[in-house]
Amino acid sequence: MSNKALLVTGGAGFIGSNYITSFLEKYPDWQLVNLDKLTYAGNVDNLSAVNDLDRYHFVHGDVADETVVNEIFRVFDIEGIIHFAAESHVDKSIMDSNPFILTNVLGTGVLLEAARKDWEAKGVLKERRFHHISTDEVYGSLEAEGKFTEETPYNPRNPYSATKAAANMLVKSYYTTYGMNVVLSSSSNNYGPRQHDEKLIPTIIRKALSLERIPIYGDGMNVRDWLYVGDHCQAIDRIFHDGEAGESYNVGGGNERTNLELTHYICDQLDRVKPHFLAEKDLQSYRELITFVDDRPGHDRRYAVDDSKIRRQLGWSPQVSYLDGLKDTVEWYVTKWEEVLQ
Ligand SMILES: NC(=O)c1ccc[n+]([C@@H]2O[C@H](COP(=O)([O-])OP(=O)(O)OC[C@H]3O[C@@H](n4cnc5c(N)ncnc54)[C@H](O)[C@@H]3O)[C@@H](O)[C@H]2O)c1
Incomplete structure (x- = not known):
């Protein structure tokens, strides 16, 4: 077997694990290092x-x-890198930004430098690809109108997004300074199987099934554009293989929802699949567990990305509808927690 390999970082996390699983199935001739x-x-x-x-x-x-x-x-001939690894939870970055700076900024710098040296020595710096996975949160917050384009200036408003923006700038500088073959993608909020329990959708489902209060920040009117993780993985695949060097691509789901709308929909799904838990607390619907809590400091009001560039240039568009994707996701978490919560 050839020692040519794709290097994926952070592949044991939510998006990385979904990506690795689909990559190895689609490309049987590649080796992959995680x-x-x-x-x-x-x-x-x-x-x-x-x-x-x-x-x-x-x-x-x-x-x-x-x-x-x-x-x-040294051990592998790394053909390309898809860099997912990051500290990714905004609330944790507000408590302590240090691990975010070390992993998201320093870690990206170490990876860029190792790749540059190896690929320069082999004379392949312009051929091999470095793909940095980033977030629409680097652009800051929107009011009710408008969308982030790839030209929107970065305006991060919490330590997590600040470190992601810093990493983006470092990656871009390796293109302008060394001519390295980099691409960046900034996606909106992902949902789907294997997301860490701390994130919004798993938290809603877990709290509901435990018949605990479902905490919603502020007035619940913050808007996010939800992207199914499988659609994101396909977008990454297109950008990694066919994106133009030095370019950034926004990836969105086209599904803007307030946090409250999202929570209502999940509760309605749970009412359908797990109605018998409700009787324990004399409830008619999981919606009754929703509790508004103090807002997150610097909570961005709305994110929405204009992803017409990837649609136009690379022919990608999301395939999974919000309602179907969320229904499947709810069922996946219910199955995961079924035994624990019996
Ligand atoms: N989840 C989303 O909605 C979303 C949206 C846009 C962009 N992103 C970006 O996508 C990437 C993946 O996000 P995710 O939700 O899968 O994150 P995650 O938190 O689920 O997984 C992160 C993974 O990185 C690993 N990791 C952390 N620090 C590391 C280090 N120093 N060295 C090596 N590995 C390390 C963790 O062990 C984990 O496996 C991140 O870069 C994130 O900024 C995520």
Whole structure:
């Protein structure tokens, strides 16, 4: 077997694990190296479909550790990198920004530098690809109208998005300074199977099934554009293979919903699939558990991306409708927690 491989970082997390699973199925000739620190957010069980494949290699390590990263480049001929690894939870970044700076900024710098040195030495710097996975949160917050385009200036408003914006700038600088073949993608909020329990949708479902209060920040009117993780993985695949060097691509789901609308829909799905839990607390609907709590500091009001560039240039569009995707997602978490919550 050739030692040419794709390097994925943060592949034991939510989006990375979905991406690795679909990549290895679609590209049977590729090897794949997954570098993951296995923080609280990483889980090797997310990769149960590929863990036993010979062409899948798991490396337990930190993207900010030069020794580990250089060793990967020594052992494998890294054809391309898809860099997912990040500290990703906004609330945690507000409590302590340090791990965010180390992983998201320093880690991206270490990875860029290792790739640059290896690819320059082999004379392939302009051919091999570095794909940085980023977020629409780098653009800041919107009022009721308008959408972020790729030209919208960065205006991050919390430590998480500030570190993602800093990483984006570093990646772009490797294109302008060294001519490295980089691409960036900024997606809206993802949903789907294998997301960490701390995030909004799993939290709503878990709290509801435990018959606990479902906490909603502020007035619940903050708007997010929800993207099914499988659609995001397909967009990444297109950008990685066919995106233009030095370019950024926005990826959206075209599904703007307030947090309250989203919560109502999830509660309605749970009323359908798990009605018998409600009787325990004499409830008619899980909606009755919704409780408004103090708003998150600096809570961005609305995100919405204009993703016409990827649609026009790369022919991508989301395939999973919001209602179908969310229905399947609710059922996936219900199955996951079924035994624990009996
Ligand atoms: N989830 C979303 O809605 C969303 C939206 C837009 C962009 N993104 C971006 O997509 C990427 C993946 O997000 P996610 O939701 O899958 O995150 P996640 O928190 O579920 O997973 C992150 C993974 O990175 C690993 N990791 C963390 N620090 C590391 C380090 N120093 N070295 C190596 N591995 C490390 C963790 O162990 C985990 O497996 C992130 O870069 C995030 O900023 C996420």
